[in-house]
Amino acid sequence: MGNTITEKILMAHTKLKEIHPGQLINARVDIALGNDITAPIAIREFRAAGGKKVFNKNKVALVLDHFTPNKDINSAEQCKTVREFAIEHKIVHFYEGGQVGVEHALLPEKGIVLPGDLVIGADSHTCTYGALGAFATGVGSTDLAAAMLTGELWFKVPQSIKFIIYGKMKKWVSGKDLILNIIGRIGVDGALYQSMEFTGETINKLPMADRFSMANMAIEAGAKNGIFAPDTITKEYIKGRAKRPYKFYASDADAVYSQVIEIDAAKLEPQVAFPHLPSNVKGVSKASKVKIDQSLIGSCTNGRIEDLRIAAKILKKRKAAPHVRLIIVPATPLIYRQAMQEGLLEIFMKADAVISPPSCGACLGGHLGILAAGERAVATTNRNFVGRMGHPKSEVYLASPAVAAASAVLGRIASPEEL
Numbered sequence: 317m318g319n320t321i322t323e324k325i326l327m328a329h330t331k332l333k334e335i336h337p338g339q340l341i342n343a344r345v346d347i348a349l350g351n352d353i354t355a356p357i358a359i360r361e362f363r364a365a366g367g368k369k370v371f372n373k374n375k376v377a378l379v380l381d382h383f384t385p386n387k388d389i390n391s392a393e394q395c396k397t398v399r400e401f402a403i404e405h406k407i408v409h410f411y412e413g414g415q416v417g418v419e420h421a422l423l424p425e426k427g428i429v430l431p432g433d434l435v436i437g438a439d440s441h442t443c444t445y446g447a448l449g450a451f452a453t454g455v456g457s458t459d460l461a462a463a464m465l466t467g468e469l470w471f472k473v474p475q476s477i478k479f480i481i482y483g484k485m486k487k488w489v490s491g492k493d494l495i496l497n498i499i500g501r502i503g504v505d506g507a508l509y510q511s512m513e514f515t516g517e518t519i520n521k522l523p524m525a526d527r528f529s530m531a532n533m534a535i536e537a538g539a540k541n542g543i544f545a546p547d548t549i550t551k552e553y554i555k556g557r558a559k560r561p562y563k564f565y566a567s568d569a570d571a572v573y574s575q576v577i578e579i580d581a582a583k584l585e586p587q588v589a590f591p592h593l594p595s596n597v598k599g600v601s602k603a604s605k606v607k608i609d610q611s612l613i614g615s616c617t618n619g620r621i622e623d624l625r626i627a628a629k630i631l632k633k634r635k636a637a638p639h640v641r642l643i644i645v646p647a648t649p650l651i652y653r654q655a656m657q658e659g660l661l662e663i664f665m666k667a668d669a670v671i672s673p674p675s676c677g678a679c680l681g682g683h684l685g686i687l688a689a690g691e692r693a694v695a696t697t698n699r700n701f702v703g704r705m706g707h708p709k710s711e712v713y714l715a716s717p718a719v720a721a722a723s724a725v726l727g728r729i730a731s732p733e734e735l
Contacts (some may be wrong), residue, residue: 318568320476321545322511325451325565329434337475337574345375346450347429348463349437351419351676352380356397357457358438362464370405371467377409377428378402379419382676384412387683417648417674420444420532420616425648427557431546431564436463441616441698443534447527448554449546449564454535474511474540475574476567477502481516483582488732490626491526492618492696492716494518495533496587498579500597508538510574513567518581519544524553525622532617533698536594586731588694589714592702600719603729610693611636611724612705613717614645614672615679618696621646621654623717628660630721630732631667637727642669643678643685667724681705687712694723 319327319335327335329343350358355378362370370376378398383391395412402410409428411417420441423429431449435442438460445452455469463469481494499506512534514527522530527544534542544550545566554562586600613619613627624646636642644664646652652674655661664671672678678685679697687693687706692713695705700712713729722732 317572318570320511320513320567320571320573321449321543321565322451322476322513322541323473325432325434326471326473328432335473337473339473340470341473342468342470343434344468345436345463346433347375347377347435348460349377349379349419349423349435349439349442350460351382351439352384352391352394352398353382354438354457354460356394358460358464359397359401361458361461365461365465367465370407370464373406374408375467376407376464377423378407379416379422380412381416381419381674382680383682384416384675385673387677414649418616418619418676421619421647421651424448424528425650427554427559430554430558430560430562431550432562436460436469440535441532443539443541444528444532444616446531446534446541446543447524448550449544451541451543453541472509474509476511476513477507477575477577478513478515478573480576480578481514481518481581482578483518483580485518485581486585488586488718489581489584490716490718491522491529493584493587494581495530496589496594496597496714497584499533499537499595500587502537504536504593504595505538507534509540512537512539512542514542514544520547523622524549525620528620529617533594536698586716586719588719588729589700591700591711591713594698594700594714600715600729600731603713606692606713606729607727608640608694608723608729609691610641610643610685610687611720612643612645612678612685612693612695612697613720614643614647615676615697616647617698618717619645619647619651621651623696624651624655624660627717627721628663630718630735631725632663634667634725636668636724640724640727642667642724643672644669645672645678646674648674678705694720694729696720
């Protein structure tokens, strides 16, 4: 019996000759990630356990991306705790200020995470790195503390669901629409503690930005991780970024899956997740009566340069509708600079957009775009739970950058085809 890509990566990080779903294993960690919300707790637990030195200063990443630039005294204190720890332990991958980006866009961009890695992060969207063919999953802050101390962590080997996606996608349909459709099909617990493995002819042609979006939202189906087998598109992305060895893994032909789900991507229109679950998904044509107060384009799901190019293509020579707040969040300083050099920021400014520094602030309802009671937002983010982006009586609709941009112009949720 063969192994899935997830099983192979996990096994490669142990001394075991074979593993199986449901087995508890202790595995070596390649990268351990924390941010300004989760790392302070991990640091406290690290010290409480008697920690004097991190297991490897090159394998711990600390990114201050949630409440920065500091929005209040509490966030300033949180960041101070992480900063002092990073200095004390000579953490190589520490990012704040003008170097900080949204963590799950920043780490792949800098080549910190690579194919074949085992990555844990005290942030649920750590699963983003599965787009590179890594096993990546979110953990609690105490688990992060253990990993920073020992370089190891225990895992239960997940079962895998294989998604075979075929067919040519229509114009304006993207990886974001694919993953929304999948979550709509299986539900927010449809892949509970399982690996979501994405395959098929459509996936083979999918750009890295779309793969990152899909892996990012695997957690919204309850998955342990989302993963793509690395290929020539992956290799092209990591060329020039990788500063250490990496390895491509692929599932065996006789690997065992708990389910195999086939999807014809050619039949999909752009998708929208209605409040208050990422699984409450409908085609954009069924959302045309939803008026909006805010459109947010950014986040670890859709803040990459490819996303901004799509938004700019739609917003060029157009303006946001009166009373619609259009917020653009480039995910990293490099993306911000690229957008500036390509003239995208000029397009956004002419469209009356507010351009934010790289931040998770608006996505989690922290700052830089909080919603008031009764307000509605369309967002390229990954969650639309009650109160996710502000007041408990606000509403968030999840969509792609194309839909978010068109919606900003028309003042209601819309497909770019309506412009």
